[in-house]
Every structure is written in C-alpha cells, then in structure tokens.
Amino acid sequence: MKWYGKLTTLTLAATLLLGAAGGGAATAAASKLSGKIVVNGSSALLPLTLQASNEFKKLNPKVRISASAAGSVTGPQAVRKGIADIGACDWDASTDVPGFSKFDGQVANKVAVIPFAAIANKSAGVSGLTTKQLQDIFSGKVKNWKDVGGKDADIVVVNRAFGSGTRVNFQMKALQGTDFITKGDNYKEVKSSGDMKTAIETTPNSIGYIDLVYVTDKMTALKIDNVAPTTDNVINGSYKVWSYGYFMTKGQPTGATKAFIEYIQSAKFQNGSLKKLKFIPLTAMK
Amino acid sequence: MSTGSKLAAVVLTAVLGTASAGAVQAAASQPSTGKLQWTVNGQSSEIRTLVLNGQQLVSLSDAAKALGAEVEIMPEGAGIRITLGEHSVLVKAGSKPLNEDGTAFGQVVQSWKQANYVDGASYVQALGGSYSLLDGSGISIQTLQLLEGAETAQWAGDGRLIVSVSDESGRTDYLVDATTGAYSQLLSSSGASDLVVSPDGGKVAFSETDGTLRTVDLSTLRMAKIGTDTSIKSNLQWSADGKSIYFLQGDKTNVIAAADVATGAVSKVLDDKVEYKGDLSVTAGGLSYSVVKAGTVTADASKAVDLDDVSIDDSQTNPQLFDLDLSKSDAKPVQVTKSDDGKLFIQRSAAGKVYYVQAGDEGSNSKLASATAAGQAVAFDKEDVQEAVQAGSYVGILTDRSVYVLNEESGSVSKLADAPEGASNLALSKDGSKAALIADGKLQVLSGGKWISLTK
Numbered sequence: 060m061k062w063y064g065k066l067t068t069l070t071l072a073a074t075l076l077l078g079a080a081g082g083g084a085a086t087a088a089a090s091k092l093s094g095k096i097v098v099n100g101s102s103a104l105l106p107l108t109l110q111a112s113n114e115f116k117k118l119n120p121k122v123r124i125s126a127s128a129a130g131s132v133t134g135p136q137a138v139r140k141g142i143a144d145i146g147a148c149d150w151d152a153s154t155d156v157p158g159f160s161k162f163d164g165q166v167a168n169k170v171a172v173i174p175f176a177a178i179a180n181k182s183a184g185v186s187g188l189t190t191k192q193l194q195d196i197f198s199g200k201v202k203n204w205k206d207v208g209g210k211d212a213d214i215v216v217v218n219r220a221f222g223s224g225t226r227v228n229f230q231m232k233a234l235q236g237t238d239f240i241t242k243g244d245n246y247k248e249v250k251s252s253g254d255m256k257t258a259i260e261t262t263p264n265s266i267g268y269i270d271l272v273y274v275t276d277k278m279t280a281l282k283i284d285n286v287a288p289t290t291d292n293v294i295n296g297s298y299k300v301w302s303y304g305y306f307m308t309k310g311q312p313t314g315a316t317k318a319f320i321e322y323i324q325s326a327k328f329q330n331g332s333l334k335k336l337k338f339i340p341l342t343a344m345k
Numbered sequence: 346m347s348t349g350s351k352l353a354a355v356v357l358t359a360v361l362g363t364a365s366a367g368a369v370q371a372a373a374s375q376p377s378t379g380k381l382q383w384t385v386n387g388q389s390s391e392i393r394t395l396v397l398n399g400q401q402l403v404s405l406s407d408a409a410k411a412l413g414a415e416v417e418i419m420p421e422g423a424g425i426r427i428t429l430g431e432h433s434v435l436v437k438a439g440s441k442p443l444n445e446d447g448t449a450f451g452q453v454v455q456s457w458k459q460a461n462y463v464d465g466a467s468y469v470q471a472l473g474g475s476y477s478l479l480d481g482s483g484i485s486i487q488t489l490q491l492l493e494g495a496e497t498a499q500w501a502g503d504g505r506l507i508v509s510v511s512d513e514s515g516r517t518d519y520l521v522d523a524t525t526g527a528y529s530q531l532l533s534s535s536g537a538s539d540l541v542v543s544p545d546g547g548k549v550a551f552s553e554t555d556g557t558l559r560t561v562d563l564s565t566l567r568m569a570k571i572g573t574d575t576s577i578k579s580n581l582q583w584s585a586d587g588k589s590i591y592f593l594q595g596d597k598t599n600v601i602a603a604a605d606v607a608t609g610a611v612s613k614v615l616d617d618k619v620e621y622k623g624d625l626s627v628t629a630g631g632l633s634y635s636v637v638k639a640g641t642v643t644a645d646a647s648k649a650v651d652l653d654d655v656s657i658d659d660s661q662t663n664p665q666l667f668d669l670d671l672s673k674s675d676a677k678p679v680q681v682t683k684s685d686d687g688k689l690f691i692q693r694s695a696a697g698k699v700y701y702v703q704a705g706d707e708g709s710n711s712k713l714a715s716a717t718a719a720g721q722a723v724a725f726d727k728e729d730v731q732e733a734v735q736a737g738s739y740v741g742i743l744t745d746r747s748v749y750v751l752n753e754e755s756g757s758v759s760k761l762a763d764a765p766e767g768a769s770n771l772a773l774s775k776d777g778s779k780a781a782l783i784a785d786g787k788l789q790v791l792s793g794g795k796w797i798s799l800t801k
Binding site: 093094097105110113117118120121130132136139142159220272326330334 | 496511512513514515516535536538539552554556577578579596597598621623624637639640641642643644646650651653654655656657659662663687689690702704705706707711731732769
C-alpha cells in the first residue's frame, strides 16, 4: 500500500517535450575499415552507387571506392574476372534470365527496387497498351499505331542493346519472355537510358522503355493493362514491370564490401538518398 | 488526512529544523562538512555535504533547490515529501527515505546543525533523475526526459541544436536545448533531405522526396513551400545572405541551381554538362564542389558473355575540387586540386579556401588540407583526422583522439577537448566556441571542458 495518495503531476517549466522520441539508430563513428572496393555494371544504379560511396566514405575514411558502368552484364562479368568486388546488375545474375546464363558462385544482394515504364513519343496517340499489344509491337507483328488505337503511322521500335538490364527486365516482366525484333527500317538500338530518353522524345511515333526515373513530360508513360507506371502501383502490387537492383558478389560479401552493401541497405540510406534518386526502398516491397 | 503545507524549495532550509525534530544525531564518528558541484540539466549549483563514517551525504534543502523539486511538510511528523515531476520520496531524519511504493532506499537520513543530509545518488534516482560522476570533479544530473538516441547534430544558433534520429519508417528531427537537453519535435519525414540551417540560424531548408523545396521558420515552426520546381535536388546550401538556396540538380548532379527564397524562382548557376558533382558548399562570394569521375570500362558486347571481355580503368576516380566565383557573372569553375587522393568533408570557408580531409591509407594519418587556385596545402596533420566542419571563420577538426579548432583568420589551431571514444558528427557553433558530437549513439555537448550527454 502506498504511503500517500496519487500525486499531482508537475510540469517542469523548462521541458519542451512534444511527442515521443523515436528509437535511435546510432551512426557509426569513423571505423577502422580500409581497402578498396571496385563497383562496375548497371548504368541505372551508378548514381545510387556514387551517392552511397560519398556517404559511406565519410564514415570509413580509409576505404576507397571506384564506380563505373557499362551495362548490367559487365557487373557480374567483372566480378567473375576478379577485377571488381561488386557487380551492379538490374537482375539476379545468380539465376538464368533471357539471354544470360547464371553466374555460378555469385551472391545477389538486393539494394533497390527499380520500376520500368513502356514509353511512347507524344505523337503516337495512345495512353496505354495491353501486354499482348506490347508483345506484338516489340516482336514486329503490329507495325502501325492505328492497330492498337493510335493514329495511322508506322511504329518505330527503340530497343536497348544486348547486355542492358533494363532490356532483360522489360523482356521478362512486360513482354513475359517473348522475343524482340532485332532489325528493320523502323527499328533502333540505343546504348543507355539517356540515349533512350532522347530517342523517344525526338523520334515521332516511337516506342521504347526506360527506368521510371527517366520519364519526362516530353513522352507518354504508357499504362500496361490499364495500370499506370507509378511508384504507388509498384508498391501496391498492381504494376508488375519492376525489378530489384542487385550488388553481385563472389560468395558472401566480407569486410569493407559487406559494410558498404549494408550501408546501402540501411534505413538511413534507403529512406534518404535512395528515395530522392527516385528508387523505391527495399522495405516498401514487403 | 491533512495534505500538509506546500512550500517552495527555496525556503526549505528554514522549515527543516522543525520537520526534523527528533532526528537521530550523527554521533558515530566526527562528521566533516564540505561542498560539491552539481550540474543539473546543464546548470551548476553548489551543494553542502556531510561526510560521516566515510559516507558523503548531501544537504536535502540544497539538493531540492538544485533539482527544482517541490517540498511538502507532512502532518503529524510524518516527514517531508519531495516531489519532482511524477516522482516523490518521503524523507524523515533517522530513517531511510521511502519511495512511492513505501520501499526504503539509500542511506539513513542524517540531521546535522539544523539541516538534513541524504545519499545524493539514490535520492536523485528515486526522483527519476540520472546521476553520474563528471571525471571526479562534480556530479552531472539530468532530470528532464531526454531524447532517445542521436544520429547527427548541427547547431541552429548558439543555444540549440538540431538532432536527427532515424528508424525504419524515416527520420525525425528535433530541436534540442544545448544546455538542458529539453527537446521538441521539429519534423518527421520519410524521404526528406537532411535539414540545412540558414546562416542566421533562424530557418532550415529541405527537399521532399518529390523534389519540392521547403523551409521551416524555427521560431514560429511555420513551413513554407519554395516555388514549384520538383527536379531531383541534393546538397542543399544557403547563400551567405540567406536569400537563396543552392542545390545540385538531377540524378547525375550535373547542374548547380539556386532557388530564390522569396519568389521560388529557380535559376541555373552552372550547367557545364559535367556529371557527378558533389559536396556543394556556398559561402560569401563563391561556391565549391567536387567532381567524381566514373571509371572507364572497355567491354566488347559482340563477344560471348562467358569470355568476360571487360576491363576497368579506375585510375582517375578520386574526386577533384572546383571553385566558382559568384561575384562575376561570367566566371568559369577553377579546378583547385589535382592530387590523386580521397577527399572528404569538403567545405568552402568564408575566406574562399576549400578545406577537406585528405584520406590516408591504412597505417597513415588522414590530414586536413586546403586548396585554392594558388595550390594545395596541409592545414593540420598532428593526429589522424576523422572529420572537419566549417563554421564561420573556424574549422572544427575531429581526430581519433581530440577536437581542435582552426581559426582561419589567425591560422592558429587550439585544442578544445579530448574526443570521446567513437566520436563522430562534430558540429561547431559559428563563433567556434561551442562543440557537439555524437558518441555512443548520444548527443554530447562540450560544457566546461567536459562532454555532457544531452540524449540518452
């Protein structure tokens, strides 16, 4: 039994407390890690890699990181060859995908969610296509926009070059594995996302595909099966054309490489810089 | 039955004589009196002490006054109730104090020359405070509820800090009183950029996930939207006059742009097609930034994938620093470094020097260096430099063991304090006199030459 009744709570004049404090995730102090990390591969993931590198090196001043990009497939290739510690790749290169066999012994570490969009030149006159229509256009069966609800004009198909992670994902997720045309008067190939953006913006009646982050108001981001390519629709599961971005490593990562991957996967980076670069955090896809 | 008469702590001494009537006199050994320094929520107080049988006790009235506790004389000689916030203790000379559940704790309360003395540590803890020794020369006591955790800290004026804490759902920013640790929530967000404090400490700027630029007035807590531009923004920086907010634009950060705070209009400051700029820093008359080059890859896509026909040249991938004179409309960026070394914590000083931490290799110290168009120089290499932070005419330097301040005007470097184990995120006030950092996941503020935890 208490020796006195309930006390009146006193408010301390100096207390400015408003709301509860969140749980603290402490920032690590400058670490003892050292060494060099070489990252190569996906051009889509390069801005992410460089931003994370800048932040990570402040916590680990004696770790050097170099980053380069020449298409997703060169990531796991460089890891297998032993000239890179991390292969940035837009698909899980430890498994077989259309056009590429799996890279034995490599581990796929998820770092981001990358949405992709089918895009068309503003002149095409369509706002959306079905999966079947996309398959027919990219395989060359349908050659005129009027056959899919657009104007009477030849369709110009713009494709990414072999080795592109965006191409692998678009083929797997949007075309459900059907083949691309690879030649013809109304067929173009481009080497990067930047080139794809320019091609679609400036080529009348063109169609292509791109990372959602590159979509501009000078092109039409097409609905697929009546679902718009938006971050919200990726997260709610209604839009299927997306993939994880991976950091491929030779076996499980160790040392500075492991710490760097863990930094990118951290809540601080995922909710901060990664979101600002228009990627979707891994935790959003639970 | 009676509730007793409540008295302010400041007049407690006068009434304790009555309240302690019948107290056990300290007679086991000859007591000695002295004084002790208590720092309660950052405020210093002198507390009378009584040493008896090797045990140091503190004056009940001095302690109550220092804590700001409320005192109530209980009826019928039942003792004195001391109340601090939601916590109370009952004190009676000759007995151990009782906590709210009636459980005795600490040492027997002693009466000596019309004053009562209690065991300070258990008394403070029973009242909900924390009690810790300050390097043997005083006692630090915290009775306010402190913020839990701290990830980064920066000064917003001289007397307060902005402290950020992240969890799975995002980041919350708090205003923390740099003396008491009292705090208030400023912003809770998922995806907002780090807050950047204006030169006068009165506002913060940040960009939302969709690129929208906003400011918050720290006095009124009113938020304002700056323009309608939603391009990707990073490295926000206030101009020296607080009228513009500079930023790197685009996912490849190839453009430096500025938003007019009054009108929201965004204008390009530099669009030279050079990608992957970073570390934007703006001071009066100019700005600096780094440029990182991606490695050069040679790959023949026509060859079979399993031939791994890939080579990488990453010999030029360390950042180089550039400076741009903002006083001339036709000025071109000037490259101020050519060295092939890691460059971190890059910031332009008010005098136009670009300071950075030159990262050492394993086994060699990192140094503080500076660069201008005239060349590069080592500014500090006494210890292994971990971080550097620009504040007015000063550069704060965190090494693996100390905190130093470089006075740019005089060129002198003075040591502020030893650094706590595992310190990071050094923040220096604009006059170079106040320092804060994060250690052991807590905000630590330098006070009287000692680091005081202002978060838990």
